[in-house]
Structures are given as structure tokens and as C-alpha cells.
Amino acid sequence: MAETLTDKLLLNRWFKTAMGEDYVEWAVQLLLRGEDSPSLRVLAGLNPNLERYEVEPNFLETCDELNIRPLPPDCNPRSVVPLIRRLHRSNLMSAKEALDKMSELYEASEFSDPLLGLWFMVRDDYAPELGEEIDRWVEDAWPFYDRAQVLELPQDFPKFVGCDHCGHIGMPVPWNKLNPPIKSPIGADARPKETVMPYVCAVCNTCPARHIGHFGILEKYLSRFNS
Structure with missing residues (x-):
């Protein structure tokens, strides 16, 4: 429980949303859970209305004493x-x-x-x-x-779609760029509403293609990198 309390504070601290009272409450809760250090006691006794910059020095001293490593503000977001x-x-x-x-x-x-x-x-x-x-x-x-995370993904990866018709995975064709009109594997002659599935395969011009957020498409894509 102490670890998750620390995770929450470290996360909010990195996003610059932690307030002075959050640091003080964290210290109080850690003391109640059996953690102890000189700086932790001081931090727990500070006025919760203090600004973040006023409690930061004591927080960093506490982290040093408890062997906690706060994330640097300029670290890679993946950290x-x-x-x-x-x-x-x-x-x-x-x-x-x-x-x-x-x-x-x-x-x-x-x-x-x-x-x-x-x-x-x-x-x-x-x-x-x-x-x-x-x-x-x-x-x-x-x-x-x-x-x-160990792969070098293309910059357009988040926009990729997968086609169940031809198997292609890549960037879709925007609706307003389609010429000739789209083909549908179910024989429909009307375009689906864009708010439902605005994806068309760039290879076979078939719709609908599915966003790579679908795990079936994501699995197929990642499996290509297996040795």
C-alpha cells in the first residue's frame, strides 16, 4: 500500500499537479504504515497549505532517506x-x-x-x-x-488500420480521397457513416478496415516482428 501511495504522488508530481497538502498527507500515511525517517517526520508536520516549492526540499530529503527515486521532470515519458x-x-x-x-x-x-x-x-x-x-x-x-516498446515503430503507427479482406496493415485512405467509390466486402453500395468506421484500406480500397486499436489487428502487426 505504501508503494502505491508513493506511486500516486510521484505521478502527480511529474505531471505537476501535486499540491503541498499531497506531500504532507503522503508523509502522514507512510508514518501510519510503519515507515520512518527524520525528514519524513518533518514533512508530516508541515502546514498542508504550503506551496509545492516550499515542501519539495524536504520531500527530496525524505526520498533520499527512504531510497525513493523520483522521476526527473525531463525524463523520457515512457519512464x-x-x-x-x-x-x-x-x-x-x-x-x-x-x-x-x-x-x-x-x-x-x-x-x-x-x-x-x-x-x-x-x-x-x-x-x-x-x-x-x-x-x-x-x-x-x-x-x-x-x-x-522494444520496436522501432513508424510515426504513423497510431493511425494504422488493418484490412480483413486483403490483410494489409497501414495508413487508411481518407473518405474524401476515394476515387473510384469504395468497395464493400458485404456488397453494400452506401458508405457507412464516418462516425462509425471512417477507415478504408489503401491497398484494396475495401471498407471497413479496423483501427490498429483492435487487438486482432495489433497482434497481426506485432507478429511480423517475431524472429
Whole structure:
């Protein structure tokens, strides 16, 4: 429990959302759980209305005494992922909150990390399709994250779609660029509403293609890198 309390504070500290009172409460809770150090006692006794910068020096001294390593503010955003995962799996963070935090890490990377970009795209474009299954998606996404983080993914990876018709996985064709009209594997002659599935395969011009946020498509893509 002490570890998850620390994870929560370290995460909020990295995102610059932690307040002075959060540091003081953290110290109090650690003392109640049996942790102890000179600086921890001082921190627990500080005025919770102090500003963050006023309690930071004591917090850092406490971390040194308890062998806690806060994340540097300029660290790679991927270094923050273990905190999010542990909080989610400890039921201290909902699936939606985890998805939001992972998306914020993509923003913190200045939209340069394609693996974090997958979570961003799922949240903004694919989450409505998930509905109540978002809890399952986030839980199942962690093993895929572990597999993919050692790969050099293309920058457009978060926008990839997979075609069940021809097997192609890559960037889709925008609806307004389609000429001639799309083909549908079920023979429909009307275009689906864009809000439902705005993806068309760039190879066979077939719709609908599925976003790579679907684990079946993601599994096929990652399996290509297996030795």
C-alpha cells in the first residue's frame, strides 16, 4: 500500500499537479504504515497549505532517506508508464484515467512517440467504439505495450488500420480521397457513416478496415516482428 501511495504522488508530481497538502498527507500515511525517517517526520508536520516549492526540499530529503527515486521532470515519458500501470492494476486508477494519463504522456513527448500515440488515438478516435469494454481494453493493452516498446515503430503507427479482406496493415485512405467509390466486402453500395468506421484500406480500397486499436489487428502487426 505504501508503494502505491508513493506511486500516486510521484505521478502527480511529474505531471505537476501535486499540491503541498499531497506531500504532507503522503508523509502522514507512510508514518501510519510503519515507515520512518527524520525528514519524513518533518514533512508530516508541515502546514498542508504550503506551496509545492516550499515542501519539495524536504520531500527530496525524505526520498533520499527512504531510497525513493523520483522521476526527473525531463525524463523520457515512457519512464512514467510503470507508475500508471501499477496504479491501474492496484485499482487506484480507473481504466479511463489510465487511458487519459497514457495519452497525456504522448502529449508530453510532443507527439513523437508512436507507441504512446496508440493510446492517444484510442482515447480520441476509437474509445466510442469500446463503450463499456474500455476496462478490458486497457487491461489487455499492457502486454502489447511490453512487446511493442522494444520496436522501432513508424510515426504513423497510431493511425494504422488493418484490412480483413486483403490483410494489409497501414495508413487508411481518407473518405474524401476515394476515387473510384469504395468497395464493400458485404456488397453494400452506401458508405457507412464516418462516425462509425471512417477507415478504408489503401491497398484494396475495401471498407471497413479496423483501427490498429483492435487487438486482432495489433497482434497481426506485432507478429511480423517475431524472429
